[in-house]
Amino acid sequence: MAELRYNPLIKDWVMIASHRQNRPQMPKDWCPFCPGSGKVPDHFDVYEYDNDFPALSQTPPVPDDVKTDFYQMKEAYGKCEVILYSPNHTITLPELSKPHVRKLVDLWVERFCAMKADEKIKYVFIFENRGEVVGVTMPHPHGQIYGYSVVPKKLELELAACKEYQEEKGRCMICDMIADEAKYGDRIIIENDDFYAFIPFFCEYPYGIYIAAKSHKQTIDQFDEREKDNLAEIIRAVAGTYDNLFDYHFPYMMCMHQSPVNTGEDTSAYYHFHIEFFPPMRSADKQKFNASSETGAWAHCNPTCPEEKAVELRAAYEKFLKGDQA
Numbered sequence: 266m267a268e269l270r271y272n273p274l275i276k277d278w279v280m281i282a283s284h285r286q287n288r289p290q291m292p293k294d295w296c297p298f299c300p301g302s303g304k305v306p307d308h309f310d311v312y313e314y315d316n317d318f319p320a321l322s323q324t325p326p327v328p329d330d331v332k333t334d335f336y337q338m339k340e341a342y343g344k345c346e347v348i349l350y351s352p353n354h355t356i357t358l359p360e361l362s363k364p365h366v367r368k369l370v371d372l373w374v375e376r377f378c379a380m381k382a383d384e385k386i387k388y389v390f391i392f393e394n395r396g397e398v399v400g401v402t403m404p405h406p407h408g409q410i411y412g413y414s415v416v417p418k419k420l421e422l423e424l425a426a427c428k429e430y431q432e433e434k435g436r437c438m439i440c441d442m443i444a445d446e447a448k449y450g451d452r453i454i455i456e457n458d459d460f461y462a463f464i465p466f467f468c469e470y471p472y473g474i475y476i477a478a479k480s481h482k483q484t485i486d487q488f489d490e491r492e493k494d495n496l497a498e499i500i501r502a503v504a505g506t507y508d509n510l511f512d513y514h515f516p517y518m519m520c521m522h523q524s525p526v527n528t529g530e531d532t533s534a535y536y537h538f539h540i541e542f543f544p545p546m547r548s549a550d551k552q553k554f555n556a557s558s559e560t561g562a563w564a565h566c567n568p569t570c571p572e573e574k575a576v577e578l579r580a581a582y583e584k585f586l587k588g589d590q591a
């Protein structure tokens with residue numbers, strides 16, 4: 266069973282992918298992403314791998330016949346890709362060299378452009394889940410890209426808010442946000458020529474870092490060569506900062522927010538590329554759970570102060586820099 270079912274209560278689509286329940290448990294001494302597995306080339310730096318058990322497909326099955334006069338459904342059209350960061354099974358993103366992470370950025374750009382060439386795809390979502398605490402069962406360093414046939418609800422809400430702000434004030438909301446963060450300064454963690462990394466004023470997670478472009482651009486393929494270099498540098502630095510916070514490989518969810526594709530809507534006046542990190546830990550050994558308020562009401566509660574966490578993260582970044590230069 267693989268289909269999209271519509272939730273009329275919040276006007277959103279749910280992916281039903283029961284076939285993914287049958288995914289085999291990988292042997293502990295074998296990894297499909299490692300050279301020699303027969304699944305990937307024997308030599309690569311970064312590599313796109315089509316997901317073996319995709320929730321979305323460009324040749325989707327016919328949906329089950331359970332539609333009613335009230336409930337809507339449609340085929341689970343789209344694409345699910347795995348992005349391998351390295352052939353090394355145990356290396357982590359901040360342990361990769363800056364030139365290597367730039368190759369990763371280039372692959373993201375390539376796959377973004379390939380996915381948006383399919384006019385049925387309306388949103389290209391680049392992301393990484395890291396750590397067992399967020400459900401990762403494959404330790405080999407990798408991220409994923411989903412191409413959706415609809416714009417996901419959170420992005421839809423964010424786009425609508427940015428459009429409303431631009432129509433009211435004549436400016437980009439995210440440009441104003443990063444200008445305000447830069448002026449205040451206390452929540453800035455890292456800055457280079459083209460990007461800021463900061464804990465936003467309204468942060469939902471104790472260590473939730475945003476990366477935002479200084480230039481007003483909407484999608485990753487619009488960046489010039491220097492911006493791609495600096496994007497690679499700051500993503501690597503953020504991951505390294507997290508790992509130096511409590512001296513272990515820090516779990517997180519990294520989510521890249523870009524403009525939709527193939528919708529006919531020109532977002533260039535009001536939307537702005539950024540990346541959001543959602544780390545599930547609130548201390549070295551305590552997890553922040555999304556319980557009833559967060560999950561059932563979308564009423565988030567951060568049990569920490571963003572300005573205080575920014576101090577910790579800046580210290581972790583300095584520690585990362587010292588180790589990186591050693």
